[in-house]
């Protein structure tokens with residue numbers, strides 16, 4: 059039996075007909091056509107499917123679509139500020155080589171965004187801890203740490219400038 | 224077309240710079256298309272029923288209930304599919320592979336092997352239908368280790384092959400006079416070594432999508448490193464000409480060598496699509512990436528070396544047995560490369576080697592970064608450390624003394640051209656402060672005497688091609704378009720390494736045009752030139768050289784066309800940064816766009832450049848310096864710091880090269896300390912096929928890595944001297960860690976993974992003995 063789930067995805071109100079057992083991950087990928095969020099395990103072990111629901115990072119493979127009823131879901135597709143302005147994290151990931159195969163990247167970007175929002179000046183240990191639920195098998199994480207540090211600094215600088223204006 | 228000479232230029236415009244990778248924008252925006260992101264109209268979902276016994280004949284398989292289940296569109300068993308004996312990995316132009324598998328057989332050879340396949344309108348229905356398939360097995364005696372499999376009278380897993388459960392005839396190498404060498408030795412070291420079953424652990428589970436058109440042509444999207452190899456095997460087994468199989472891959476989520484087989488699910492997906500006349504997508508679960516993916520070969524190795532008092536190695540005798548699992552896959556290549564690698568790294572004139580690969584009723588071992596060399600050099604490098612200890616020498620000094628040199632005969636049988644190992648060891652010794660650290664206290668905090676520190680060194684060398692095992696061919700095609708932009712067409716796969724960017728850099732450099740003017744077309748076997756596949760650390764070296772040749776030809780064509788327009792001769796012209804000018808008066812000239820575009824009487828046109836390159840062999844080198852902490856109460860080993868020093872000849876994209884090194888270190892730390900895919904030796908069942916029980920190093924486990932890239936020994940065979948880097952790091956890190964653990968606690972380990980339990984047991988044993 060399909061149910062109608064009403065939710066907001068990247069600012070767009072949507073109503074989707076989904077089976078009760080469908081995960082939010084499958085719903086995003088198969089029903090909403092948002093395939094940026096990846097499936098690395100489907101059982102909550104890898105973090106590739108990390109999205110933000112009502113401000114909190116969740117593994118979309120562990121959440122049912124019906125649980126997202128009335129909630130606000132953010133995915134990697136909503137990260138860009140505009141068509142040609144990337145989020146500082148996206149830009150930093152490109153510059154620092156933080157994305158190799160890219161399969162972990164959307165999940166790590168979402169998690170890192172949340173991390174920086176909560177803690178604009180994270181220490182190395184805080185970055186490591188913040189990303190400890192996200193597996194990247196390509197990079198050895200070194201370049202990811204570089205990118206997160208650099209994006210955080212950039213965001214802080216922009217903020218400081220805004221405050222002085 | 225000859226290869227352009229590596230004339231030394233002081234300044235490079237594009238190579239050596241970390242330009243923005245052309246493919247990464249799609250990765251950070253989520254727009255990059257991976258195969259699982261595709262969903263053509265009417266698509267069905269494929270699933271595989273897997274064996275629950277390790278070795279059996281299928282007596283009966285009843286699919287009637289599954290077929291009758293609403294939503295199920297097709298079910299295939301061994302009775303329904305073509306019965307063609309084929310290879311797992313027939314590298315084209317190579318005879319080194321073993322034909323030992325059918326798409327589906329009436330026999331199963333390991334727990335988890337596919338026995339039937341279903342296509343249904345949803346993944347859930349396909350899954351439910353699997354449970355409705357009834358299989359009756361007649362169980363056969365099984366063997367789960369090479370020791371059991373090699374015993375006389377052991378059950379035979381295959382009818383093909385040399386017998387005795389061997390995948391191929393033993394690989395034997397003999398150089399010099401080993402017996403004489405041992406007679407001349409002042410002392411002899413002998414040891415046994417072994418290693419578990421590490422998995423590549425790529426983040427994207429294997430996935431493919433098949434669709435047939437009305438003309439009987441198969442379009443096949445798949446996550447592969449070797450699309451032309453997939454095309455070749457699919458065509459052969461399905462009885463189609465190559466023109467009727469089109470293989471596509473855009474982005475892929477890692478491979479690390481293991482995605483260069485043509486897998487069972489790939490055939491089944493194609494056949495389900497043909498049967499149902501619908502597109503069918505088949506995606507592995509994470510568990511299936513273990514059951515049906517490819518591991519590194521578990522191994523047992525015996526190594527004996529003779530040494531003189533001055534540290535010279537007088538003789539080396541080695542035997543290695545690789546566990547191939549249920550099928551041959553890459554065992555011939557792995558056995559050949561792994562065995563031969565022991566001829567080198569540390570010089571020795573008298574060498575006797577014997578390498579074997581053995582079938583067992585366990586999941587399939589295949590190609591994986593480090594390809595047999597991980598195993599051999601783990602043993603070799605650890606034994607060098609033991610020799611240094613015995614000699615009272617610093618291991619770095621002993622390794623430096625014996626490091627392979629220019630002109631030595633390489634594992635491939637060629638004289639080594641550039642050798643960078645000495646430079647790596649010397650440089651690393653300095654920047655790591657090796658000597659200073661090793662003089663320091665092993666127990667830095669007297670209040671916590673159970674916490675000990677140690678420092679270790681591991682070295683390696685690795686070929687930037689598969690030659691002479693495979694005579695590779697790299698191809699590139701360059702189109703200079705009528706607006707002056709450039710299209711590079713390559714068959715090289717983009718498995719995440721940044722290879723396409725490196726190739727675009729090479730093209731831009733040789734053309735002497737801006738990097739931004741070059742676009743890369745890849746991933747479509749109907750459109751791009753043939754490619755052997757992205758493996759053997761050879762893409763930059765092999766396809767890079769072909770790209771440079773193509774660019775040189777295109778550049779010559781551009782200059783000829785410009786000469787026509789400027790009414791001069793091509794040799795009177797030069798082109799720098801995309802601007803063509805008269806050498807004699809550099810101020811007058813034109814852009815490539817002007818040269819290519821129309822002028823009265825000369826319509827616009829394209830210029831083609833072609834490059835085909837068949838390399839021999841070059842070697843890259845590395846020395847890894849490692850600091851570990853061992854907690855002697857818990858047995859926990861932490862890798863605190865790594866200084867990997869790599870000689871790559873000429874670096875094309877420094878950040879991408881460093882990324883390869885750091886990622887390889889991550890996998891290598893896992894293999895050495897925590898990762899082991901465990902197969903129950905009573906039943907053959909997989910015990911930890913998931914990311915929680917199979918423990919890979921994550922963000923909290925990674926050490927600080929201070930990567931050093933040297934351009935110590937450029938190789939004339941690569942573009943501007945560039946060599947490979949993909950596999951090297953995973954080879955050096957293992958012995959570096961094992962040696963560092965010894966330095967910390969005085970215990971030698973001859974196996975991996977070295978678990979906390981192993982550490983505690985060994986420490987207890989040491990205490991008992993003292």
Ligand code: FES
Nearest residue numbers: 100102104105119
């Ligand atoms: S796919 Fe959700 S955690 Fe792995």
Ligand code: FES
Nearest residue numbers: 158159194195196
């Ligand atoms: S970039 Fe490949 S898994 Fe992270």
